[in-house]
Amino acid sequence: MSSLSLVPQLLLIAWMLPLASFVFIFLTGSFLDRRGRASGFIATAAIAGSFLLSVVAAALWFGYYPLDSNHQASSHPIRPLSGDWYTLAEFGSIKLALGYYIDALTLAMYVMVSFIATLIHIYSFGYMHEELHEVNDPQVILGDGTTLRRPGRFARFFQYLSLFGFSMLGLVIANNLLMTFVFWELVGICSYFLIGFYVERSSATSAGNKAFIVNRVGDFGMVLGLAALLTSCGTLHFDHYQTTNGAHYAGLFSYAKAIQHPASELEPAEGSRSEDSQSNPETPPVTLSGPKGLTYGLLVLAGLALLCGCLGKSAQFPLHVWLPDAMEGPTPVSALIHAATMVAAGVYLVGRIYPLLTPEVLIVVAVIGTITLFMAATIALTATDIKKVLAYSTISQLGYMMLGLGTGGWVAGLFHLFTHAFFKALLFLGSGSVIHACGTNEMPQMGGLLRKMPWTAITMLIGCLAIAGAGIPLWAGFSGYHSKDAILAQVYLFHTTNRFLGWIYYLALVSAALTAFYMFRLWFLTFIGQPRNEHIFGHAHESPKSMTVPLVVLAFFAVVAGWSVPGTHWSLSALLEQARVTPLLENSQVPLFGNVVIPHEHESHEAQIHQLVSLEAFTAGILGFAIAVVFYGARWLDPAKVCQRFFGLYRFLLNKWYFDELYSRLFVRPVTWVASVAAWIDRAVIDWTVDHAAVAVRSLAHLDDWLDRILVDGAVNRLAAAIYGMGEWFRQWQTGRIRNYILWIVVGLVSLFILGSIYFGLGMHLVVGAS
Amino acid sequence: MFSPITPAHYLFVGIVLFVTGMICLLTKRNIIAILIGVELILNAANINFIAFSSPVLFPKRVPPLVLDGQIFVLFVMILAAAEAAVALAIALHFYSRFGTVDVDQGDELKG
Numbered sequence: 001m002s003s004l005s006l007v008p009q010l011l012l013i014a015w016m017l018p019l020a021s022f023v024f025i026f027l028t029g030s031f032l033d034r035r036g037r038a039s040g041f042i043a044t045a046a047i048a049g050s051f052l053l054s055v056v057a058a059a060l061w062f063g064y065y066p067l068d069s070n071h072q073a074s075s076h077p078i079r080p081l082s083g084d085w086y087t088l089a090e091f092g093s094i095k096l097a098l099g100y101y102i103d104a105l106t107l108a109m110y111v112m113v114s115f116i117a118t119l120i121h122i123y124s125f126g127y128m129h130e131e132l133h134e135v136n137d138p139q140v141i142l143g144d145g146t147t148l149r150r151p152g153r154f155a156r157f158f159q160y161l162s163l164f165g166f167s168m169l170g171l172v173i174a175n176n177l178l179m180t181f182v183f184w185e186l187v188g189i190c191s192y193f194l195i196g197f198y199v200e201r202s203s204a205t206s207a208g209n210k211a212f213i214v215n216r217v218g219d220f221g222m223v224l225g226l227a228a229l230l231t232s233c234g235t236l237h238f239d240h241y242q243t244t245n246g247a248h249y250a251g252l253f254s255y256a257k258a259i260q261h262p263a264s265e266l267e268p269a270e271g272s273r274s275e276d277s278q279s280n281p282e283t284p285p286v287t288l289s290g291p292k293g294l295t296y297g298l299l300v301l302a303g304l305a306l307l308c309g310c311l312g313k314s315a316q317f318p319l320h321v322w323l324p325d326a327m328e329g330p331t332p333v334s335a336l337i338h339a340a341t342m343v344a345a346g347v348y349l350v351g352r353i354y355p356l357l358t359p360e361v362l363i364v365v366a367v368i369g370t371i372t373l374f375m376a377a378t379i380a381l382t383a384t385d386i387k388k389v390l391a392y393s394t395i396s397q398l399g400y401m402m403l404g405l406g407t408g409g410w411v412a413g414l415f416h417l418f419t420h421a422f423f424k425a426l427l428f429l430g431s432g433s434v435i436h437a438c439g440t441n442e443m444p445q446m447g448g449l450l451r452k453m454p455w456t457a458i459t460m461l462i463g464c465l466a467i468a469g470a471g472i473p474l475w476a477g478f479s480g481y482h483s484k485d486a487i488l489a490q491v492y493l494f495h496t497t498n499r500f501l502g503w504i505y506y507l508a509l510v511s512a513a514l515t516a517f518y519m520f521r522l523w524f525l526t527f528i529g530q531p532r533n534e535h536i537f538g539h540a541h542e543s544p545k546s547m548t549v550p551l552v553v554l555a556f557f558a559v560v561a562g563w564s565v566p567g568t569h570w571s572l573s574a575l576l577e578q579a580r581v582t583p584l585l586e587n588s589q590v591p592l593f594g595n596v597v598i599p600h601e602h603e604s605h606e607a608q609i610h611q612l613v614s615l616e617a618f619t620a621g622i623l624g625f626a627i628a629v630v631f632y633g634a635r636w637l638d639p640a641k642v643c644q645r646f647f648g649l650y651r652f653l654l655n656k657w658y659f660d661e662l663y664s665r666l667f668v669r670p671v672t673w674v675a676s677v678a679a680w681i682d683r684a685v686i687d688w689t690v691d692h693a694a695v696a697v698r699s700l701a702h703l704d705d706w707l708d709r710i711l712v713d714g715a716v717n718r719l720a721a722a723i724y725g726m727g728e729w730f731r732q733w734q735t736g737r738i739r740n741y742i743l744w745i746v747v748g749l750v751s752l753f754i755l756g757s758i759y760f761g762l763g764m765h766l767v768v769g770a771s
Numbered sequence: 772m773f774s775p776i777t778p779a780h781y782l783f784v785g786i787v788l789f790v791t792g793m794i795c796l797l798t799k800r801n802i803i804a805i806l807i808g809v810e811l812i813l814n815a816a817n818i819n820f821i822a823f824s825s826p827v828l829f830p831k832r833v834p835p836l837v838l839d840g841q842i843f844v845l846f847v848m849i850l851a852a853a854e855a856a857v858a859l860a861i862a863l864h865f866y867s868r869f870g871t872v873d874v875d876q877g878d879e880l881k882g
Binding site: 734735736737738739742743746 | 793796797798800805874875877878879880881
């Protein structure tokens with residue numbers, strides 16, 4: 001295990017590098033801004049370092065666990081590396097820790113995320129160069145009619161990019177759901193910062209808010225799921241773990257296994273995966289800890305609740321509304337969110353917690369994925385903003401991933417996540433290049449840019465081909481061809497076993513055609529035909545090297561990501577196959593839905609299924625491409641006339657299925673209404689009460705003050721005055737003349753004698769009697 | 772026709788002396804005159820001592836004549852001489868302080 005023991009340490013450093021960069025830029029940002037691009041170099045170096053370390057870690061891992069055609073027969077049983085780096089707290093079996101859970105999926109995500117993030121960092125040098133000096137933002141009109149001038153925020157941009165990279169890497173490597181959740185939220189807050197990067201634009205801030213709030217809705221469900229699992233299992237760790245007092249406890253995956261096979265309850269966790277007795281013979285038996293409250297029904301509920309979070313993060317129906325608005329951020333951010341970080345997190349988490357998902361949950365995943373992919377594809381047909389088209393295509397492609405995962409195609413869904421990361425990053429960076437050249441997002445203002453910016457145009461064409469799944473059937477194609485066919489094959493298999501869900505397959509096929517159509521519509525509108533705006537066309541130019549080089553690199557991967565290394569069986573899908581987890585109750589009857597069967601993924605690799613699906617998908621893609629050519633390439637038909645013909649449908653799509661309006665009516669308006677009622681109550685009742693109480697207290701205080709002055713002060717002053725007057729009166733007797741004093745002494749003595757003689761006689765009788 | 776001299780006669784003389792001295796004290800502003808008044812009052816007291824030591828007042832006493840009162844008078848005379856010396860010293864200081872012997876000028880303790 002010596003080479004493997006390095007892997008967690010390498011990944012820890014790879015994870016911490018972007019954090020270090022974030023902290024450094026955060027502390028010295030204003031200083032770095034004066035030094036030009038220094039902050040960009042720091043952030044890029046950090047993420048590039050992460051990439052290199054990830055590659056080394058992956059090399060160590062796959063050196064130890066080579067990809068055999070049948071990994072079960074491998075010399076070492078494959079076992080994910082799991083452990084804790086830092087323990088925050090322990091309460092019995094509950095352990096809150098930052099730890100690692102490393103398998104082929106983790107490593108592949110690390111390499112992919114850091115690689116794409118590195119390219120996007122490099123690209124941002126070119127794209128964000130305006131932020132190096134003072135920026136004039138024409139979209140912000142100030143009160144006096146001028147536009148806003150503000151200092152550039154180059155350092156801040158790279159600071160957030162670094163934090164974003166750190167958060168995503170933390171999310172990927174987490175070995176317990178709590179840590180996942182923490183980084184999940186960090187990813188959310190980073191997207192909030194970056195979508196609202198142009199804080200002075202109200203559209204940007206409201207888009208940031210929307211993204212954040214919609215994600216909160218999903219995260220609410222996720223917290224419920226965490227609570228359900230924590231209370232029933234007493235742990236949130238995926239794999240079994242050790243507390244500091246040496247006790248071993250089983251993780252969530254073991255509990256899920258125990259649900260499936262009650263007999264295996266006290267086996268070492270993970271069934272077949274945990275028998276690493278050769279390498280570590282003294283591993284004590286792992287006990288299932290915590291209250292034994294996990295039932296099948298609770299697992300379904302927990303799965304659905306966790307799914308809510310994934311739907312919010314991955315912008316799935318009905319929480320997809322934030323993603324198109326997120327286009328308000330700078331284009332590299334859109335690329336980062338869409339390709340590597342934010343939306344990938346939801347799909348990744350579904351893949352990571354796959355052993356916990358029951359078939360009922362998977363069917364929900366599949367149905368939601370289908371609805372999303374079809375809906376987003378139709379909306380993308382009519383969008384004219386180049387980034388909005390790409391945003392909806394992202395939602396649609398994420399729907400494909402969810403569909404693949406939901407129908408049992410773990411490898412297929414995650415494979416598409418990886419290929420999509422490459423070509424969607426490519427498409428977004430390409431669109432950024434176009435926007436950079438044209439200064440507008442509107443495709444009707446573009447056209448004919450192929451001559452002006454050939455590198456962008458060609459690389460984007462490759463991206464379009466990849467996302468459309470172009471390829472020669474049964475042989476090879478762009479990356480999207482491999483991954484999308486894998487998903488469709490799995491969906492086809494699912495539809496053969498579950499007839500009542502057959503519509504899923506047909507919607508997925510139709511959406512494949514729609515994908516091809518809207519992507520080529522985008523390409524034709526942007527790069528082909530006559531320039532529709534001479535002014536913009538005249539100013540357009542090819543982007544600088546820092547922007548085109550990442551495009552070319554990404555285009556290369558968009559082509560080859562689906563291929564296997566020539567002469568070997570090493571490919572991305574084989575690599576993911578190594579980490580494949582089987583869903584619960586695969587190929588068996590499901591308790592809650594009597595006749596649902598989640599098919600085994602290997603069955604979809606059968607030749608006859610693959611050929612059939614491949615040909616159908618190819619036909620669909622060609623069809624979409626042909627329609628795009630008819631409308632936008634050769635212009636045999638005028639799209640405007642068709643829109644007029646089907647105006648109702650066109651308007652329906654143009655308004656994005658009225659989701660924003662629906663949510664506005666359903667949620668936003670009731671909430672604002674409740675808020676206004678609450679505000680009224682606040683003003684009319686609470687403020688009134690408080691105000692009047694204050695008035696009453698004030699009058700009471702006035703009364704008190706009056707009493708104080710008249711009675712208390714009066715009494716004291718009167719007493720003092722009386723004593724003063726007395727002193728004045730006595731003063732006149734203090735004449736200082738000795739004769740006066742003597743006189744009063746005499747008067748006093750004589751008075752005493754007279755009084756004494758009256759009362760006591762004072763011995764006068766002696767004198768008188770004697771005489 | 773002449774009744775014998777009784778303590779009442781002595782006391783009468785003492786009263787006359789005392790009142791004379793007191794009037795002197797109260798009416799004179801000259802410090803020396805006040806001293807003289809004081810001496811008169813002292814002598815009035817001396818006569819009272821003599822009067823009250825008269826054997827007429829103590830008929831059953833054995834022996835009937837004792838000289839207690841006369842001895843007290845001798846002490847008082849000596850004390851009066853000492854007092855006069857002190858008082859004259861005060862008068863001298865008063866004069867050097869105020870440049871006069873009028874006691875009404877020394878009213879610094881007026882309230």
